Amino acid sequence: MNVTVEPLAPCKKLVRVEVETKSVDEAFETITKEFQRQASFPGFRPGKAPREMVLRKYESDIQDEVKRKLISQAYKKAVEEQNLEVIGQPDIEEVQFSRGQPLQFNANVETAPEFELPEYRGLLVKMEARTLTDADVDRALEALREPKAGFQKMDRAVQTGDVAVVNYTGTCEGKPITEIAPTAQGLTAKSNFWVETPSKSFLPGFGDQLIGAKAGEKRTVTVDFPADFVTPQLAGKQGVYEVEVVEVKEKVLPPVDDNLAKAYGAEDLAKLRDGVRKDLENEVSYNRKKSARDQVVRGLLDRVNFELPESAVGQETRQVVNNIVQDVARRGGSRADVERQKE
Structure with missing residues (x-):
């Protein structure tokens, strides 16, 4: 096999590969025998059909398989021989392929950047002097309580840290929000929606305005949509929500115990x-x-x-x-x- 490599750009190379005629003919012979063993023709037992009959029917398939196998093997071998660090898949261009002739193909490849490693000895590195304390462990244990928290229904007003279960409808500029932003259905109306107080993942300031409300109470909540709000049609505008508090839930953290x-x-x-x-x-x-x-x-x-x-x-x-x-x-x-x- 003959391989030449031509640089095209700093990270691009053209790899020219030629596989000798003998290897091509051997591959044709091997693949043809495989097709012959598996071919089934009327009047012949499986694998006993004449070679000429198999070639007439499957010549195109045999050529495709030989080409695929030879190019795959030759390309892999060429990359290894030339010590190329290829990135991604090659762009293969067939130049010559037929029985009784060498296989020639080109592979356009991208390679890893080539550069000389600069002197690294003497580089200054700052190492943080971090000492683990019992207080760090205690904080971590406290954090483990949160995922195991439960929520208890309370017969009182909403307090900071509670979850308010609400029904709401929203408007902007006196219109339902979906008239301004058709895709923002979740911002227009919801039932039995859980809102943290203060709001952490919902609209800024929404939950804060529910503090002090009891189940069954209705409130009007205003929200200023940020200038970079995810829904551009609402950015910089004010939303008005009619909110009914359905239920008040208190977050109950488990004790740090066994x-x-x-x-x-x-x-x-x-x-x-x-x-x-x-x-x-x-x-x-x-x-x-x-x-x-x-x-x-x-x-x-x-x-x-x-x-x-x-x-x-x-x-x-x-x-x-x-x-x-x-x-x-x-x-x-x-x-x-x-x-x-x-x-």
Whole structure:
């Protein structure tokens, strides 16, 4: 096999490959026999049909299989022989292929950037002097209470930290919100909707205005939509909500005891505390090493200059756009909102 590599750009190469005639003919013979063993023709037992009959019917399929197999094997071998660090899939162009002749094809490939590693010894790295304390463990245990919280119905007014179960309808500029933003149905009306006080994930200031209200009470809540609100039609405007409080629920956190420990699969509180401490120690160690590694990488990047492969840049761009799409979708945005965010 003959292989030549021609640089096209800093991260692009043209790999020319020629597979000798003998290998091509051997591949044709092997694939033809495989087709012959599996072929079934009237009047012949499976695998006993004459070679000429198999070739007449399956010649095109045999050629396709031989080409696929030879190009795949030759390309892989060529990359290994030339020590190419290929990124992505090659663009294969057939030049010559037939029985009794060498196979010739070209592969346009993108490769990893080539550069000389600068001197890294002596790079300054700042290591955080972080000591784990009992207070850190206590805070972590407190955080474990939140996912196991329950909610108890209360016969009193809404207080800070409660959840208000509400029905609401919203308007903007005197019109139902869907008339201004047709896709914002969730902002127009909801029944039995849980609102935290203060609001953490819903509209800013919504939950705060429910503090002091009791079940059965109705209130008018106003919301100023931010200038960068996910639904552009509402950005910078004011929403007015007619809200009925259906129920008041108090969040009840479990005590830090053996029962909490068992809820997380630990034998008792002491075992849970030991496990939490170990996890925190691992986190501190990981963050310290990651910080050092990131500082070294930044230091090296400041000392080198190279072009990136187009496919790598494109993939990163698509990932950023995909993150934007998912973020907008999570916040209830429409397809039009997504397109605007892309721009």
